[in-house]
Amino acid sequence: MPCTISISAPSYSITPFFTFTSSKSTQISHISHTPPKSLTTQTRKTTSSHHFQRLITKATVSIEKETPESERPDTFLRGVDNDGATASSVRARFEKMIREAQDKVCNAIEQADGGGKFKEDVWSRPGGGGGISRVLQDGAVWEKAGVNVSVVYGQMPPDAYRAAKGAAATSSDQKPGPIPFFAAGISSVFAWLRVDEN
Template sequence: MITPLLSSTTATAFPVTTYSAPNLSSSLSTNFTSSLTLGLGPGLGRTTTPLRTIASTLTRTRNTNFVQVRASSSSSPSLPVIEKETPETQRPHTFLRESDNERSPNTNSTAVRARFEKMIREAQDHVCSAIEAVDGNGMFKEDVWSRPGGGGGMSRVLQDGAVFEKAGVNVSVVYGVMPPEAYRAAKPLSSEDKPGPVPFFAAGISSVLHPKNPFAPTLHFNYRYFETDAPTDAPGAPRQWWFGGGTDLTPAYIFEEDVKHFHSVQKSACDKFDPSFYPRFKKWCDDYFYIKHRGERRGLGGIFFDDLNDYDQEMLLSFATECANSVVPAYIPIIEKRKDTPFLDQHKAWQQLRRGRYVEFNLVYDRGTTFGLKTGGRIESILVSLPLTARWEYDHKPEEGSEEWKLLDACINPKEWI
């Protein structure tokens, strides 16, 4: 436990954690070095079969408004220049295409697309309202954009508030076309499948919240839905879909009651659907947020999942909704408890060192961030997950037994908190 000190001193990218997947301009080529991502933090594509070997040339189809991808020689390693998004002055009712809205209301894919977009936009409103209320001073700046190929996004960033150094909450809707090779990598084909260009749809919400007080933890969450249509030359091929996401906590100091509360809320959300979810997704989270060159995790975990389609689609949509709705009750009570805790310069310095680890993970390992940087995505969205301030000291080692050492030990050796 940490005993608060009596003296005190006071002492960011969207889709957040990273990259807002954009449309791609014509006559360009790329190497797919990671699973297909929406740029809302961890990869939106199937992480079990990353698209590591596909070299593609990207051209715009004139009749479909898709981003079309066709195979080319692997000797062409040049990367695409991402088409500029179009700023909008007002929030649209929906980022879905008209063609989606014109489909029969009984079409399941359209219903899931529309309901997921509705969910993430409501979650964005709910989280932003809660953050503004607990901050008491800061207000979110909102940027809305669309893309010629369909879809769009909404970035909200609160910066240098009374409580939050930087808080970002983003939503994005993306349309595109996968090359045949990407479809084969994402889904084993049966003998009857005839691969061709595969249209896809992706939507997600992602957020990173960095408080000022070193005793208040950083939070990241991300929930996303990905769907492909049948390959264009295989009319009968089944549609593929999957969900991904997670919520994780990154404190600089450990208050066990806070960490237990956070993990209890995650477990409660998981247990409503399957008791195996929490232990499975907690381990996945510990494994994903691993800083390999440091030999430690970014924080104290939470839940993380990807490529999830082995349950009923309606059930998983409800599960993602429950997880997104659990963000505020999992996090805001901790912030209310810790935001005014007195601290010293040494505590702020340690927080900034841990923020340095956050930066390292996001820029080196996070799939959405690295993909966005390599492909020229919307830079403000890519880097919004980064804190305003971070710190690196040469060969810094906390004293064994100190509160800082306890945090580092928990990042090296993940614990079962509940």
């Protein structure tokens, strides 16, 4: 029976797509990530008669299709986010940090495994963004391990933005039409075969 650990780091985003829990028995932290491909929120409004009315907003976030790449680019940021004046921007520093973390985690896993090697797939999106997916399979220790980074640019419909911001969203601070967003993150999943020694 395989055992799975899932670890990922939060990204820079206008909406919270991450939750964090910690298990004292295993001393393993777990952060789960829901990719920002669609957004569903539920809010309740109290009426004067104390009945609850449920408002459900469903909105699709627009993200371009992926294009496979043969080599890793220096960055997945759009030109405007990566020119000389903004190369030290939060977005550029965060992308650099998650890519370095991916390298360190993959190197440590390969050393611990003693023989398995990660295979890498690189992809990009025409309007900016992309990612690096690395998978190790059938290693000496790890049945399967995956460490992925992604940089995402997209368009969020106004209704999704208002639902995500809640009471903080006001019509005065919002332009009409879709709202651009940026998100970046690292995620990993490790599975190994548990052997019964009885």
